[in-house]
Structure formats: structure tokens, C-alpha cells
Amino acid sequence: MEQPIAAAGLTKTFGDFTAVDGIDLTIEPGESFAMLGPNGAGKSSTMRMVSTVSPITSGSLRIFGMDPHVDGPAIRDRLGVVAQENNLDDELSVVENIILYGRYFGLSWKEARAKATELLGFAQLEDRADARVTSLSGGMKRRLAIARALVNDPDLVLLDEPTTGLDPQARHLLWQRLYELKERGVTLLLTTHYMDEAEQLADRLVVMDHGTIVAQGAPAELIAEHVTREVLEVRYPPEAEIDLESLGLRLESLTDRILIYTDDGEATMTELVNSGRTPSSSLVRRASLEDVFLALTGRRLVE
Amino acid sequence: MTLLFHFWEHQFWRLRSSFRATIVSGMVGPLMYLLGIGIGIGSQVDVQAADLGTGRYVDYVGPGLMAAAAMQLGATESLWDTAASLKWRGNYVSAVTTPLSTAQLFVGHASWIGFRALIGGTVYLVPLVLFGIPERPTTVLAPFVAALTATAFAAPISAWSGHVVSKGQTEQSFPMILRLVILPMYLFSGAFYPIEQLPLLLEWVARVLPVWHGVELVRGLIIDTDLSFIGGLTHLAVLVAYTGLGMLAGARTFTKALGT
Amino acid sequence: MIAFLLPWRLVERNVIFYKRNPVVLLSAALEPFIFLFGLGVGLGKIVGDVTWAGEVLTYPEFVAPALVASSAMNGALFEMSYNFYFKLKESGTFEAILFTPLRLSHIYDGELVWAMLRGGIYSIVFVVALWVFGLLASPWAVFIPLVALLVGLAFAGLASWATTYVRHWQDFDLFFLVTQPLFLLSTTFFALDVYPEWCRPIVQATPLYHGVDLTRDLARGTVDVSAFGHLGYLLAMVAITRVLAVRRLAVLLQN
Incomplete structure (x- = not known):
């Protein structure tokens, strides 16, 4: 054909x-x-x-x-x-x-x-x-x-x-x-x-x-090309001033949470806890096309 | 009452763009009828022989058209537009999620159509005066009777639309209502010729239906006819009765249609 | 597939729909009778006789043939306004058909053919009834339904073209504001000589006048060369409105 x-x-x-x-x-x-x-x-x-x-x-x-x-x-x-x-x-x-x-x-x-x-x-x-x-x-x-x-x-x-x-x-x-x-x-x-x-x-x-x-x-x-294997989503209380930049992580800040791109979500979480940056909630998940879009454009697919 | 006012206000904003069109058509449409029927056909009418009780044919037909046009407005606004508000447009669906009850909604709906007929009737006074038709100071009351004539149709017909929506039926009955109910009523309303010209059976059908009462009352307010005070009150009572019964029915069918 | 037959696919769709809803068609067929009785007969009692082309006619005799043309106009305006608007802008019916091998002109022609089938049947029924009532005087009257068909086509074209400019339902108020005077003033209810001299050419320039004058000529057997003028006017209107309407449809649907 x-x-x-x-x-x-x-x-x-x-x-x-x-x-x-x-x-x-x-x-x-x-x-x-x-x-x-x-x-x-x-x-x-x-x-x-x-x-x-x-x-x-x-x-x-x-x-x-x-x-x-x-x-x-x-x-x-x-x-x-x-x-x-x-x-x-x-x-x-x-x-x-x-x-x-x-x-x-x-x-x-x-x-x-x-x-x-x-x-x-x-x-x-x-x-x-x-x-x-x-x-x-x-x-x-x-x-x-x-x-x-x-x-x-x-x-x-x-x-x-x-x-x-x-x-x-x-x-x-x-x-x-x-x-x-x-x-x-x-x-x-x-x-x-x-x-x-x-x-x-x-x-x-x-x-x-x-x-x-x-x-x-x-x-x-x-x-594989644009993001990491896993994503760690963390939330902090609004008044908390947490410096994640200095950890050298790849980040994406959204209005209500922060996405951390990593190949091993659990390990990164441990790193956060050990450095005194324990979030109020956290979630480890597989990276998706949503993350690809976010990484490419800095915006989300569904607003 | 405040709730009703808010409902009207909402309706007004929703329709403000079309208000210009309503006023234009309220003016130009009747003007065309006055020209075409009043003057055009009137030139063929032997007024003395026809026993119309007026000097010219246009004096006879002009006032009658105010009520007949109000009937048409009351009927047409109660069909597709009403069904749309109850269904896909959703503005009535959302209206009853406010403290407004369906009965109040229906009263607001019907009286809104009456209000538009009032505007239409008032605008129509301009061509009437241009044709030199009004003879009585009570002419200024005629638009209110036109409004009541509109609600005497709007209430029962909107009630029907509510019924159609509640049963999930299509709008296929609507063009039939316009053609087989409203059109004959329009032509047999007594606006164009005395209903005594009709066969006896039709004459009595016309007496029972509301539009003839609106036509006679409006005419009696605008020009000198042999309408008595009691006769006028009777016409008024019939229009009020149709409006009231329609509202009772409409409150029920709207409740079913909106599933509350 | 023979290209000529493609518009018929749309007719089939309407046949299937109306086979289930015959009352809608029936009610439309009754419309001219209501006008004939309501205005022709009712007004006839107070109007008396009308002189037309040197012949004295009763008022129903005068009005009836013209009502065939007027009803054809009204029917076409109705079918090609509300229904057309619904399929064009509300239900996406035309959009869906454009995803098939059919073209825009097929859609347009299909809707037109359907409107004319409907209108044609109504006119035939009405003309037969008029003949039974004794309101037609000439064998020429057999051509009245054809003229009605042409009037219907001309106004269907005009209506569909105008409908492409309609933005919402309320705009139809203005639409009928233009068409209603045509119905009332185009010599259906009174003869041209009622108008003052200066006004007559204006009336004669309106499309319905040509249909009305021609049907009345056919009913009374007073057909002359003016018939070619009437036919030419209506045919031109059919052709021009078709070009305009299809062009506008392309702007709306194939942008």
C-alpha cells in the first residue's frame, strides 16, 4: 500500500x-x-x-x-x-x-x-x-x-x-x-x-x-530521550523555604508540587530525608509523556 | 419577587443583542401588515357593506393586529427557544439550582415573554399613530392587554414544551402547532374581519379561544366600538384565566422537565 | 456512481426521517388551505369582487392561484432556513457528510431536491383541490405546480444563502422581517393597480410578484409573452443563488 x-x-x-x-x-x-x-x-x-x-x-x-x-x-x-x-x-x-x-x-x-x-x-x-x-x-x-x-x-x-x-x-x-x-x-x-x-x-x-x-x-x-526513568513528586508546606537547587537535581516546579527527575526515586527520597529536606508528602512513579511535554515546553498538557 | 427580578435581569442580558431586532421587527413587521392588509386589501373593502363599525378598514385591522402579533410572539417564543432553555442551552437547568423554584421560574419565563409583548405593543403605537388610528386615550393601556394576550398563549404553550422535554420527545410537534393551531387562530382571530363572518361553529371556537378576546379588548381601548365595560372585563377575565391555567400546568411540566 | 445521482443520497435520509414523522409533512400540506379559507373566504365576504385582466373574479378566485406561488415560497423559506441552519451549524450533519466522497454541491443540491419534492407534492395537492372547488378556469392551470416549483427553487436558494450568514437563532427574526412583506405585498391579496403608479415597478421587481402573476395567468388562461420574462427572472435567481450559497458554504465548512 x-x-x-x-x-x-x-x-x-x-x-x-x-x-x-x-x-x-x-x-x-x-x-x-x-x-x-x-x-x-x-x-x-x-x-x-x-x-x-x-x-x-x-x-x-x-x-x-x-x-x-x-x-x-x-x-x-x-x-x-x-x-x-x-x-x-x-x-x-x-x-x-x-x-x-x-x-x-x-x-x-x-x-x-x-x-x-x-x-x-x-x-x-x-x-x-x-x-x-x-x-x-x-x-x-x-x-x-x-x-x-x-x-x-x-x-x-x-x-x-x-x-x-x-x-x-x-x-x-x-x-x-x-x-x-x-x-x-x-x-x-x-x-x-x-x-x-x-x-x-x-x-x-x-x-x-x-x-x-x-x-x-x-x-x-x-x-528515555527527554526525561529519566522515574519521577519523584514532592510537596512542601507553602511557608517552607527548601533549597533543592543545591542538590544538583533535575527539577520542575509546579504550582502545588515539585517534580524531581531521577533514575531511582527511592534513593533520591532517602537523599532528601538525610539532608533534612523531608517533604510533607511524596510519590514515586514512572515517567510519562506528560513529563516529556513538560520538559520540552515548561507547560503541562492539560491545564 | 427579587428572585424574579434577577431572572428577568439575566434574561435581558442574554437577549440584549437581539433586543434591537425585536424592536425593529415589532415596528417594521406590523407596519408591513398595516400597509399590505390595512391599506392594500382595505382598498378593496366596502366598509359600509362589511359593517365593521369603523371609518376605514385600516382602523379596524390596525388595533386587532397588535393583539394578533402578541399572540404570535407568545406562541413562537414558547416553542424552540423554551425547549432549548430547558435542554441543551441549560440556562433554566442552572436557574433552578439557585433558590428559584420551578414555579417561580415558570412565572418568570412567561412574564418575560409578556414583557417583550408589552415592548412590542408599545413600539407598535408609533405606526398606529402614523396611520391616524387611535381615537381614545385608553390607547395607552392597549399594550398591557397585548402583553396579557401573549402570556395567555405563552403559558399554556410553554407548558407543552415542558411536557415535550420531560418526555424526551422531539420538537416535531412544534411546526404543527404553528401551522395548525396558531396560524388558523391568527387568521380567525377577528383581527381581519368580524368573526360573525365565519360559519357558526368556527365563530364559537373563536369565542372560546383567547386571541379574539385580546383583539376585541385592544380594539375597544384604541378606537370607539360598542364594547361595554362588562364586556371588556369579560375579555380580560378570559385572558387572565388562560394565563393562570397555563402557569399551573407549566409549573408542573417544568418541574418534570428539569427533574427537580 | 453516477455523479448526477449523488444528491439523492440526502433525499433518502429525509425520506427515512419523514416516513416516521408524516404528520409534519401533512401539516405543511394543509397550510395553503388554511390561508385560502382564513383570508380568501373570510375576507372575501367583506372584500367583494375583484377585477383582473378585464374579468370580474370572486375574491377566492383571485387569491387561490397566487396562494400556490406564495405557499411555495413560504415552504422553501421554512425548509431552507431553520432546518438548513440546524444541519449547518448545530448538528454538524453537513460536516459529517463532507468526510464522505460527496462534495458540497451534492449536499446543497440534495437539500434543494428534497425541498422541491415536498413543495411539489403540496402544490399538486393544492392545485387539484382548487380545481375541485371550481377556482381554476383554464387548462393552462396544469402548469401551475411547475411554476410553484420554480418559485420554491428560487426562494430555497435565497434562503440557504441568507442562512449561511445567520449567527444565532434570533437572527431569523430579521430574516422573516424581509420575507413577510414579500408575502403580504406581492399582489397575492390585491392587484398591482392598487399601488400608486410610482410604486408598481418596485413591486414588479420583487421575485414573488413574478410567481404570483404567472400562476394567476395560468389559472385564468391569460398567458402571454410576459410569461418568458417571469420564467427568466426566476431561473436567473435559481442559478445566481446556487453559486452564492455553495461559495458561502465552502467558506464556512472548508476553511
């Missing part, structure tokens, strides 16, 4: 505002790829360009080797798009949403019905087939949106913040479905501002900030 996505110097501006600032991006067939970044990093603008509904300002973009400006319909024939905002058809039932969407892709009624039955199974919505969309929970709606996006057996599925606004249980259920897609060899491109989502689903990812790519690689690689 051709490369699902190949972008070079891809740029998108709205008036004076540069949403995407010359990014390079290639995604291989079967890959599961994430764009991680805070709101306004340029993820959604990139998604909209890839889904061919937003013309690129400059640079080049090829989807399956085709130019989105010229071959929009042919490209979309092979795409499945799950938009950030819920855009299901509230006036139709669950199963009708999938069938009619299939019709837009040129499926016959028979094919569309068969496909809808299959996808309702995939989305675990069989018993809600005739329910109205308005009666579904947020998680169910998102699973339906994903099922609907699969009606044309897409080679590339785009998911814009698929789990934003969902409760933890619904998120895990959704991740399961996406993981199954990945196992089937479908190429996935997702945006997220949750580092755990990127770690769970992505083979490879880019970290975006202010329209540019600030780092890329596999989740484990990025952690």
Missing part, C-alpha cells in the same frame, strides 16, 4: 494566525500514530487538512499518494473520520446512522445493512440498534461515531480527541475497540491531549506545540 500520509512543510494559516507551522509527517501502512499536544497546538487543523476538508496553505500533503485538493472524493473513499464534536444525526436511529452513512459512500442498501449489523457488533451497540441517538450515553455516541466511520472499510482512520469528555470506564472501553482496529492492521491517526491515551494506542507519536512538532518517536523512546 502507498504511504497513508506524507506531509512536508505542511502549513495552515487563518489570517495572521499560524495554526500549523511547516510540519513534516509520514505515516506508514498499519501504523498507529498519535499527535499529542495541548489545545491549540495545531492537531485539529492538521486533522482537517488530512481529511481533505480544509485546504492547505503551503507545503505539500499526499494522502495515499494523492493530492487532497484534486482527489478529495477518491481519498475520502478510503478514509474514516471521527470528528471531535459529535456530529451524529440525532433525528435518526443508531442503525440508520450507519446505513445512511454507508449510502453516502455508495454502498447498496443490502451492503449497508449488512455492514451496519457487523459494526453494531463491533461497537457493542447491538441492543441499541433502533434507539434514538439522543438516548445514548457519551461513550456510546463515540463508539457509534467510530462504527459509522468504519462503514466504508477505511484504510486510514482519523480520530480527533476520541475520548475527550468521557469517564474513565468509557475511555477504556473505547481504547479496547481502537486496539482491536489496530490489530486488524488499520492505520490510525489520532490526536489527544492525554498522555496515557498516546501511550496505550500509539506505536509512534509527535508532540506538538504552537503549530510545530517539538519531538517525535515511540513513546518509550521519547521518555
Whole structure:
């Protein structure tokens, strides 16, 4: 198969505002790829360009080797798009949403019905087939949106913040479905501002900030490259004046706590206690992509 | 009462941008009706033969339109906009998390629509005067009757919207209400021609429904008609009764819709 | 897939929805009858006869054919304003369809075709009823639904284009502030010669006038070359509004 996505110097501006600032991006067939970044990093603008509904300002973009400006319909024939905002058809039932969407892709009624039955199974919505969309929970709606996006057996599925606004249980259920897609060899491109989502689903990812790519690689690689294996989180009472700088540790001060990057959290803790800097609370954890983002930009992903 | 005032204040700020539009449409819309129906169709009307009791057709139709327009406002504001406030817009959902009870909320809601009809009716006095229609000093009271006509529709119809929301139904009944209930009432309201012109059955339907009472009372306040004091009070009582019954129903359906 | 057939996919969606909610369609079909009875018959008692093209007509005879055109306008305005706005800005329906191989123009045409199917059926029903009531005098009247369809297309185009500028629901107040006078003043309820001389060209320049004049000519059998003028005006309006509306949709949805 051709490369699902190949972008070079891809740029998108709205008036004076540069949403995407010359990014390079290639995604291989079967890959599961994430764009991680805070709101306004340029993820959604990139998604909209890839889904061919937003013309690129400059640079080049090829989807399956085709130019989105010229071959929009042919490209979309092979795409499945799950938009950030819920855009299901509230006036139709669950199963009708999938069938009619299939019709837009040129499926016959028979094919569309068969496909809808299959996808309702995939989305675990069989018993809600005739329910109205308005009666579904947020998680169910998102699973339906994903099922609907699969009606044309897409080679590339785009998911814009698929789990934003969902409760933890619904998120895990959704991740399961996406993981199954990945196992089937479908190429996935997702945006997220949750580092755990990127770690769970992505083979490879880019970290975006202010329209540019600030780092890329596999989740484990990025952690190894930019932060230490473990993070020690400590809190001190607000009035305490503790000097940690002189210990030569790598620090990141947040409003309510201090992060200490270290390869051995327990050992560093002992060092703090022995030097009379015992914190009021402490926690040792594995470093995450959140820490990578913090280390690269000095800001947190979710404010 | 203070709570109600706060509710109104909130509504005012929410809608201040559209207030200009409301005033413009309250002025220009009726002006068009006065021109199109009052003057345009009026040129075809044989006033003596029609037994309208007025000098010109526009004198007959002008005052009636104030009440008919108030009815339309009361009805249209009670459908989608009300359902939206109860559902996705969420401003009523959050309103009842304050000390405001749902009954108070409903009174605030309906009286707010009445207030807008009052503004609309007052603005409409300008074209009425331009056409030289008012004959009586009681004309200044007419906008208040228009407001009451609006609530006589707003209260029961908003109650219906509350019912629709509480049952989780779609808004598909709304266009039907506008077309099959409000539109005929508008045309058969007695604003355009005496309801005695209608078949007997329809004439009595018109007498039972509130809009004719609003039309007759507004007309009696603005121009010299044979409306008696008792007759006027009867019209007023009917409008108050519809408003009151609507409020009773609305307090219930809003409570169900907001799940409190 | 044949490109010509693509807009039909949107029609299918509406057929499925309204098959479950037929009362909405039925109520819209009744609207012209309510106007005919409420104004035509009720006002008719106090208005008396109207002279038109040298012929003395009863008031219902005068109003009825024009109501076919006016209703086509009202129906198109309604369908392509509130419903169109909802799908464009509230529900994301159009956005979702743009992720399929369909193009913007397919969406636009699909919505238009649906509005016209609805409107066309209403006009046919109404025209048949008028014929039964004895309010039509000429076999030319069979063409009235076609004219109504054209009026509907022209106003559907205008409404959808205007709707792309609507920012919130309240803006529709202004929208109908413009369209209501068209309904009241475009010679549906009284003849052009009621207007003072200087005012007549203004009325004749408005789009509904052309539909009203043409349907009345067809109903009375007084069709002449002016029909080409009316048809040309309406066709031009259909073409121009389509270009404008699709361009605006692209600005909103494909930015």
C-alpha cells in the first residue's frame, strides 16, 4: 500500500494566525500514530487538512499518494473520520446512522445493512440498534461515531480527541475497540491531549506545540530521550523555604508540587530525608509523556 | 419577587443583542401588515357593506393586529427557544439550582415573554399613530392587554414544551402547532374581519379561544366600538384565566422537565 | 456512481426521517388551505369582487392561484432556513457528510431536491383541490405546480444563502422581517393597480410578484409573452443563488 500520509512543510494559516507551522509527517501502512499536544497546538487543523476538508496553505500533503485538493472524493473513499464534536444525526436511529452513512459512500442498501449489523457488533451497540441517538450515553455516541466511520472499510482512520469528555470506564472501553482496529492492521491517526491515551494506542507519536512538532518517536523512546526513568513528586508546606537547587537535581516546579527527575526515586527520597529536606508528602512513579511535554515546553498538557 | 427580578435581569442580558431586532421587527413587521392588509386589501373593502363599525378598514385591522402579533410572539417564543432553555442551552437547568423554584421560574419565563409583548405593543403605537388610528386615550393601556394576550398563549404553550422535554420527545410537534393551531387562530382571530363572518361553529371556537378576546379588548381601548365595560372585563377575565391555567400546568411540566 | 445521482443520497435520509414523522409533512400540506379559507373566504365576504385582466373574479378566485406561488415560497423559506441552519451549524450533519466522497454541491443540491419534492407534492395537492372547488378556469392551470416549483427553487436558494450568514437563532427574526412583506405585498391579496403608479415597478421587481402573476395567468388562461420574462427572472435567481450559497458554504465548512 502507498504511504497513508506524507506531509512536508505542511502549513495552515487563518489570517495572521499560524495554526500549523511547516510540519513534516509520514505515516506508514498499519501504523498507529498519535499527535499529542495541548489545545491549540495545531492537531485539529492538521486533522482537517488530512481529511481533505480544509485546504492547505503551503507545503505539500499526499494522502495515499494523492493530492487532497484534486482527489478529495477518491481519498475520502478510503478514509474514516471521527470528528471531535459529535456530529451524529440525532433525528435518526443508531442503525440508520450507519446505513445512511454507508449510502453516502455508495454502498447498496443490502451492503449497508449488512455492514451496519457487523459494526453494531463491533461497537457493542447491538441492543441499541433502533434507539434514538439522543438516548445514548457519551461513550456510546463515540463508539457509534467510530462504527459509522468504519462503514466504508477505511484504510486510514482519523480520530480527533476520541475520548475527550468521557469517564474513565468509557475511555477504556473505547481504547479496547481502537486496539482491536489496530490489530486488524488499520492505520490510525489520532490526536489527544492525554498522555496515557498516546501511550496505550500509539506505536509512534509527535508532540506538538504552537503549530510545530517539538519531538517525535515511540513513546518509550521519547521518555528515555527527554526525561529519566522515574519521577519523584514532592510537596512542601507553602511557608517552607527548601533549597533543592543545591542538590544538583533535575527539577520542575509546579504550582502545588515539585517534580524531581531521577533514575531511582527511592534513593533520591532517602537523599532528601538525610539532608533534612523531608517533604510533607511524596510519590514515586514512572515517567510519562506528560513529563516529556513538560520538559520540552515548561507547560503541562492539560491545564 | 427579587428572585424574579434577577431572572428577568439575566434574561435581558442574554437577549440584549437581539433586543434591537425585536424592536425593529415589532415596528417594521406590523407596519408591513398595516400597509399590505390595512391599506392594500382595505382598498378593496366596502366598509359600509362589511359593517365593521369603523371609518376605514385600516382602523379596524390596525388595533386587532397588535393583539394578533402578541399572540404570535407568545406562541413562537414558547416553542424552540423554551425547549432549548430547558435542554441543551441549560440556562433554566442552572436557574433552578439557585433558590428559584420551578414555579417561580415558570412565572418568570412567561412574564418575560409578556414583557417583550408589552415592548412590542408599545413600539407598535408609533405606526398606529402614523396611520391616524387611535381615537381614545385608553390607547395607552392597549399594550398591557397585548402583553396579557401573549402570556395567555405563552403559558399554556410553554407548558407543552415542558411536557415535550420531560418526555424526551422531539420538537416535531412544534411546526404543527404553528401551522395548525396558531396560524388558523391568527387568521380567525377577528383581527381581519368580524368573526360573525365565519360559519357558526368556527365563530364559537373563536369565542372560546383567547386571541379574539385580546383583539376585541385592544380594539375597544384604541378606537370607539360598542364594547361595554362588562364586556371588556369579560375579555380580560378570559385572558387572565388562560394565563393562570397555563402557569399551573407549566409549573408542573417544568418541574418534570428539569427533574427537580 | 453516477455523479448526477449523488444528491439523492440526502433525499433518502429525509425520506427515512419523514416516513416516521408524516404528520409534519401533512401539516405543511394543509397550510395553503388554511390561508385560502382564513383570508380568501373570510375576507372575501367583506372584500367583494375583484377585477383582473378585464374579468370580474370572486375574491377566492383571485387569491387561490397566487396562494400556490406564495405557499411555495413560504415552504422553501421554512425548509431552507431553520432546518438548513440546524444541519449547518448545530448538528454538524453537513460536516459529517463532507468526510464522505460527496462534495458540497451534492449536499446543497440534495437539500434543494428534497425541498422541491415536498413543495411539489403540496402544490399538486393544492392545485387539484382548487380545481375541485371550481377556482381554476383554464387548462393552462396544469402548469401551475411547475411554476410553484420554480418559485420554491428560487426562494430555497435565497434562503440557504441568507442562512449561511445567520449567527444565532434570533437572527431569523430579521430574516422573516424581509420575507413577510414579500408575502403580504406581492399582489397575492390585491392587484398591482392598487399601488400608486410610482410604486408598481418596485413591486414588479420583487421575485414573488413574478410567481404570483404567472400562476394567476395560468389559472385564468391569460398567458402571454410576459410569461418568458417571469420564467427568466426566476431561473436567473435559481442559478445566481446556487453559486452564492455553495461559495458561502465552502467558506464556512472548508476553511
